[in-house]
Amino acid sequence: xxxxxxxxxxxxxxxxxSAIPKGLGATHPEEGAxxxxxEFAAGLTDIEGYSHxxxxxxxxxxxxxxxxxxxxxxxxxxxxxxxxxxxxxxxIALTIVELLGRENGILRVRGVDMVDGTPILDIKPYxxxxxAEKLRRGWLGEAEARx
Amino acid sequence: xxxxxxxxxxxxxxxxxSAIPKGLGATHPEEGAxxxxxEFAAGLTDIEGYSHxxxxxxxxxxxxxxxxxxxxxxxxxxxxxxxxxxxxxxxIALTIVELLGRENGILRVRGVDMVDGTPILDIKPYxxxxxAEKLRRGWLGEAEARx
Numbered sequence: 001x002x003x004x005x006x007x008x009x010x011x012x013x014x015x016x017x018s019a020i021p022k023g024l025g026a027t028h029p030e031e032g033a034x035x036x037x038x039e040f041a042a043g044l045t046d047i048e049g050y051s052h053x054x055x056x057x058x059x060x061x062x063x064x065x066x067x068x069x070x071x072x073x074x075x076x077x078x079x080x081x082x083x084x085x086x087x088x089x090x091x092i093a094l095t096i097v098e099l100l101g102r103e104n105g106i107l108r109v110r111g112v113d114m115v116d117g118t119p120i121l122d123i124k125p126y127x128x129x130x131x132a133e134k135l136r137r138g139w140l141g142e143a144e145a146r147x
Numbered sequence: 148x149x150x151x152x153x154x155x156x157x158x159x160x161x162x163x164x165s166a167i168p169k170g171l172g173a174t175h176p177e178e179g180a181x182x183x184x185x186e187f188a189a190g191l192t193d194i195e196g197y198s199h200x201x202x203x204x205x206x207x208x209x210x211x212x213x214x215x216x217x218x219x220x221x222x223x224x225x226x227x228x229x230x231x232x233x234x235x236x237x238x239i240a241l242t243i244v245e246l247l248g249r250e251n252g253i254l255r256v257r258g259v260d261m262v263d264g265t266p267i268l269d270i271k272p273y274x275x276x277x278x279a280e281k282l283r284r285g286w287l288g289e290a291e292a293r294x
């Protein structure tokens with residue numbers, strides 16, 4: 001396999017995991033920054049043309065994993081791979097952010113749901129959607145419908 | 148950080164990277180399977196309710212990285228973080244697949260663009276779309292428009 005290394009770090013208004021909104025209807029309108037390390041900043045060339053980015057980052061405060069998880073959005077357990085739980089076999093997280101601007105190696109973004117200082121593993125362009133009429137959202141869709 | 152480990156392996160009709168369609172207009176309608184290792188299969192509980200999954204996997208045949216990449220879809224170089232190049236600082240790949248069915252630890256899916264035997268790192272539910280009218284697709288959108 002490979003040895004993960006940070007390509008940069010998240011700057012976020014959240015200093016602690018408990019401050020991040022969770023559960024049904026939680027939104028993440030907060031602005032923050034992706035500070036990419038100088039040695040990787042050339043990898044951002046032409047990124048301004050994209051409105052949205054996929055950010056892969058490490059749950060670096062998580063230790064171990066559970067295969068069944070009772071998420072804050074529901075009252076019964078579901079498989080970890082149907083959730084965004086940080087306690088997963090490979091503690092990799094994914095957040096989609098809106099790109100607001102760039103100054104050299106710093107990307108100003110909206111939609112951060114990470115703690116300040118979180119290590120970033122990768123950035124990818126958000127390219128396309130699954131047609132809404134084809135999307136089924138499992139137990140989360142059911143929990144939302146019950147609300 | 149953490150030590151990546153496979154949670155399973157992709158079964159795909161592609162035995163070699165060169166067989167996978169690339170470039171403008173490439174589609175991936177192929178069916179394949181995500182074979183999750185027995186020790187992680189309980190993490191799939193309730194996954195049948197989701198129509199689409201995000202699969203994170205390892206570019207295990209890639210070695211090293213380039214910060215500037217000339218992709219098959221364009222004639223000039225772009226930053227690696229605006230591309231899906233396998234040669235990236237953390238060789239993690241992302242594919243969105245349609246879930247067709249499940250038999251225990253085996254997920255039958257449509258949309259594989261991985262080589263047979265590729266190690267899977269994580270599976271996450273595909274939950275929502277960015278509104279199409281808000282999406283800008285950078286140099287890739289421009290290359291498509293020129294075609």
